[in-house]
Amino acid sequence: MTSINSSTSNCPSTRVSIIGAGKVGSTLAQRIAEKNLADVVLLDIVEGWPQGVALDLMQARGVERHDRQIIGTNEYADTANSNIIVITAGVPRKPGINREDLIKINAKIVSEAAQQAIAYSPEAILIVVTNPLDVMTYLALEATGLPKHRVMGMAGILDSSRFQTFIAMELGISIAEVNATVLGSHGDLMVPLPRYSTVNGIPISQLMDAGTIARLVDRTRHGGAEIVTLMKTSSAYFAPASSVCVMIESILLNQSRILPCCVYLQGQYGVQDMFLGVPCRLGYQGVEQVIELALSDTERAAFMECSKLVWQSIEEAKAILNHSD
Numbered sequence: 001m002t003s004i005n006s007s008t009s010n011c012p013s014t015r016v017s018i019i020g021a022g023k024v025g026s027t028l029a030q031r032i033a034e035k036n037l038a039d040v041v042l043l044d045i046v047e048g049w050p051q052g053v054a055l056d057l058m059q060a061r062g063v064e065r066h067d068r069q070i071i072g073t074n075e076y077a078d079t080a081n082s083n084i085i086v087i088t089a090g091v092p093r094k095p096g097i098n099r100e101d102l103i104k105i106n107a108k109i110v111s112e113a114a115q116q117a118i119a120y121s122p123e124a125i126l127i128v129v130t131n132p133l134d135v136m137t138y139l140a141l142e143a144t145g146l147p148k149h150r151v152m153g154m155a156g157i158l159d160s161s162r163f164q165t166f167i168a169m170e171l172g173i174s175i176a177e178v179n180a181t182v183l184g185s186h187g188d189l190m191v192p193l194p195r196y197s198t199v200n201g202i203p204i205s206q207l208m209d210a211g212t213i214a215r216l217v218d219r220t221r222h223g224g225a226e227i228v229t230l231m232k233t234s235s236a237y238f239a240p241a242s243s244v245c246v247m248i249e250s251i252l253l254n255q256s257r258i259l260p261c262c263v264y265l266q267g268q269y270g271v272q273d274m275f276l277g278v279p280c281r282l283g284y285q286g287v288e289q290v291i292e293l294a295l296s297d298t299e300r301a302a303f304m305e306c307s308k309l310v311w312q313s314i315e316e317a318k319a320i321l322n323h324s325d
Contacts, residue, residue: 014038014252017079017121019113020089021050021072023237024129024244028086030057031245033068037252041071041079043117044089050074082121084248087140089113090130092235106130107139107317114140125251125286128153128262129244133186135313137262137275139321148264149287155186156260156277157243158236162223163192166216167204182220182260183269183277183293189306190277191299192217247282254284258291268292270300271307274314 016032018025021044029040040057044050054072061067071078079085090106110130118124126146128137137153144151163180181196194213197204204213219226227236250257263280265271268290279291295303 015041015079015082016084016086016248016252017041017043017082017117017124019043019079019085019087019117020130021046021053022088022092023234024240025086025088026053026057027237027241028088028244029053029070030060031241032248033057033061033066033070034064035245035249036066036068037245037249038083039069039071041073041082043073043076043079045074047074076116076120079117080120082117082124084127084251085114085117085121085124086127086129086244086248087113087117087136088129090136092131102131103135103313103317104320106132106136107320110136111139111143111321114143118144118146125150126152127244127247129240131186132313134262134275134277134310135317138314139317141264141275147286148266149285151264151275152247152280152282152287153186153262153275153277154240154244154247155262156182156279157246158240159186159190159192159220159223159277160260161239161243163197163216163220166219166223167197167199170212170216171199171207173199181279181293183279183299184303185276185306185310186262187306187309188221188225189302189309190221191302191306192220193293193299195296195299196293250282251284251286256281256283256288261287263287263290265290269295269303271304274307274311276303276307276310 016038021042029042032040042050042054050072054070057070090109128140130136133153133155141151159182160180164178168175168178177200179198181193184191258279258281260277260279262275262277280287281289
């Protein structure tokens with residue numbers, strides 16, 4: 001089945017293609033269109049599904065009052081000339097399955113999706129959402145051969161937002177007052193940084209005791225799993241979609257915002273040739289700068305521990321892909 005192109009947009013021809021029209025992908029398409037950031041192409045392997053989602057979103061335009069074009073398709077050719085490619089395709093987490101368990105299934109899906117999408121949009125910036133996030137982002141880089149500043153993963157924004165939310169809920173204050181920072185892998189070994197987390201500039205250590213902070217840190221590390229356990233047949237999608245949308249907005253509008261993202265490290269934080277979550281500056285060219293925070297010995301040790309696990313998972317994923325060739 002080919003694409004359904006339901007309208008001619010009156011907006012500039014900025015285009016974001018989303019590979020995978022499931023809950024994250026379709027919610028992200030809604031966010032992008034309603035913020036009037038770009039036209040959207042939704043691609044999925046299921047015939048009719050992305051076309052139906054796109055038509056539904058197009059029919060909401062009369063209410064939402066935007067003129068963005070939303071296309072549903074099963075053909076990579078329809079994603080041509082995209083400014084940004086977002087990969088959400090793959091199997092989501094389910095109860096009892098962690099992100100690393102998904103490697104065998106998602107490694108091939110992400111590698112092939114990245115190759116096919118970039119073949120039609122060789123100048124695009126690539127954002128990976130599929131889990132295990134850090135590993136899949138590395139595989140996407142290897143599959144495409146893109147410049148490293150044009151490949152990144154969504155993770156740190158989501159993890160930091162979860163920490164931010166739990167802090168605000170604990171203190172009973174507006175989340176607008178809270179800033180939180182989480183580094184490392186998008187998994188149970190992520191590194192929330194209370195020292196760099198504040199409420200209107202006040203360190204959270206001055207507003208709650210160490211035990212409370214430790215409890216919120218632990219809840220942040222398992223924030224995704226908590227949702228999976230509650231939903232039983234699904235995983236988070238509203239917050240992940242919002243997190244990707246912030247990245248897209250900073251890139252397309254050239255805002256150069258400093259955001260925690262999964263980016264390629266070349267010696268920063270003592271890590272070489274690996275994608276991990278750190279603060280970076282995002283603009284029209286992609287990752288413009290990696291921000292290296294001063295870490296305590298304990299924080300650095302935790303960061304290195306998660307980097308070792310990610311590297312082991314990368315080696316496992318490479319072996320799987322080589323075996324399948």
